Amino acid sequence: MLGSIRHSSLSILLYPSPLKPGCRSSMKLNVRSRSWKNSVEKSAKMRTLVVECKVENQEMGFQAGERLYLGMDFGTSGARKKDDSVDWGRSWKTTLFSLLEDVPVHLRPLVASISLDGTSATTLIIDSNTGELLARPYLYNESCLDALPVVKSIAPINHTVCSSSSTLCKLVSWWNNDNSDKKSTMLLHQADWLLWLLHGQLGVSDYNNALKVGYDPEVDSYPDWLLSQPYARLLPMIKAPGASIGHLKGDIRTQFGFSEDCVVCTGTTDSIAAFLAARATKPGEAVTSLGSTLAIKLLSTTRIEDARYGVYSHRLDDKWLVGGASNTSGAVLKEIFTDEQLEKLSEHINPMVASRLDYYPLKSVGERFPVADPNMEPRLHPRPKSDVEYLHGILESIARIEANAYILLKDLGATQVDEVFTAGGGSRNDKWTKIRERVLGLPVSRATQTEAAYGAALLALKGAQ
Secondary structure (H helix, E strand, C coil): CECCECCCCCEEEEEEECCCCCCEECCCEEEEEECCCCCCEEEEEECCCCEEEEECCEEECCCCCCEEEEEEECCCCCCCCCCCCCCHHHHHHHHHHHHHHCCCCCCHHHEEEEEEEECCCCEEEEECCCCCECCCCECCCCCCHHHHHHHHHHCCCCCCCCCCCCHHHHHHHHHHHCCCCCCCEEEEEHHHHHHHHHHCCCCEEECCHHHHHCCECCCCECCHHHHCCHHHHHCCEEECCCCEEEECCHHHHHHHCCCCCCEEECCEEHHHHHHHHCCCCCCCEEEEEECCCEEEEEEECCCCCECCCCEEEEEECCEEEEEEEECCCHHHHHHHCCHHHHHHHHCCCCCCCCCCCCCECCCCCCECCCCCECCCCCECCCCCCCHHHHHHHHHHHHHHHHHHHHHHHHHCCCCCCCEEEEECHHHHCHHHHHHHHHHHCCCEEECCCCCHHHHHHHHHHHHHC
8 A cells, every 4th residue: 555545466477488397386576665655665466487397306496598588567556546746657667676676686697588568548758869757647547538529539439549548538638738848759658668668769569558549450550540640749669569679778687687688578458468367369268357347358350349338459469359347246245245254155155056136236336348328326136135145146147247248249249259267356256157157158267377477478478489
């Protein structure tokens, strides 16, 4: 906690390749990084995955030719609420170098490449000569309602940028309200700027982060309706996620002891990194995240965009990652039951028997996916006398919402889902998994890896290859 501002943990991961028989993941690190508000220290869990290979019952370290791939997760490391007094750029930069410092010294020379993820639509306006921030960062969940009418007037109907929290709305809002000289300015996303600190080449982004500024990953260019705007000159050059940008800067190599051939690769958003970590690779495979909201991402051969439902597609090489998020899920459960109650009550649920209760669990008024209704009221009554029955009804109702979400994606033209991996806190509830499996009529399992840093490390591995 930092004042009234919540931070999530950051993770750091070393992913060795290839994994050899008998190798297993091991080490975890706990790191303390200093905040920049009231000199408060926050504890951030840093996870490092290394490999220990056992040969003839003897543990051996890494060999001279072994290479490692480093991924870092900055997802939701920014504030969940606006606070002009926090120097986010300085805080992120300090945290980045703290993460590098906590890579074990003997492993640093083995790191072949580095990548990281950041929060989607966290927008930075920087000096195109020095890389210094010219304005307070626009955080991922900030709305710029003043710019929305302008954006809607230039963008296609229901385009992804037609949301007040889109990167383009933030850019337009800054452009219209800032009176400074705009000649030497550039837009970068959180991940882009942090990676620039490592490779030193200004103006590089990836097509995942650039989606919400209007980049079209299908044709691999910015659209004409965007390029015709006066602020188009601020837009960064785009590469594929996990593309090699350049070698790690010499001063950083010297400071931390990384190798001379260590390369820095383009990143992605935190949610995509988490999807990559789950190792869903075939069209029809999906990841449902059961956290404070219910978020789904489906690998599809076709691209789907519909701002009415908050549905949009990220490019993943030659496929599309179609996603949407409902306002239901864990936050509602936490308001009704404690963690201990959820665990004990779940033990008494028979997941093979359908609940007759029909709820729509929402924390507040409004839903957009799979139903676009800003006036939808939460529905959690009638409440039966049995808490087991009540919990069963809520879990089953959320499973029905999940099923309807996948049906909607299919109706919009996406590949039909045929297997679901689960991430988030809800993935640990085995009874809920069986309920969802019955309601969805599909195989449902917990993703073996859910750390976004793991996905970022996979991008680093891709860039090195």
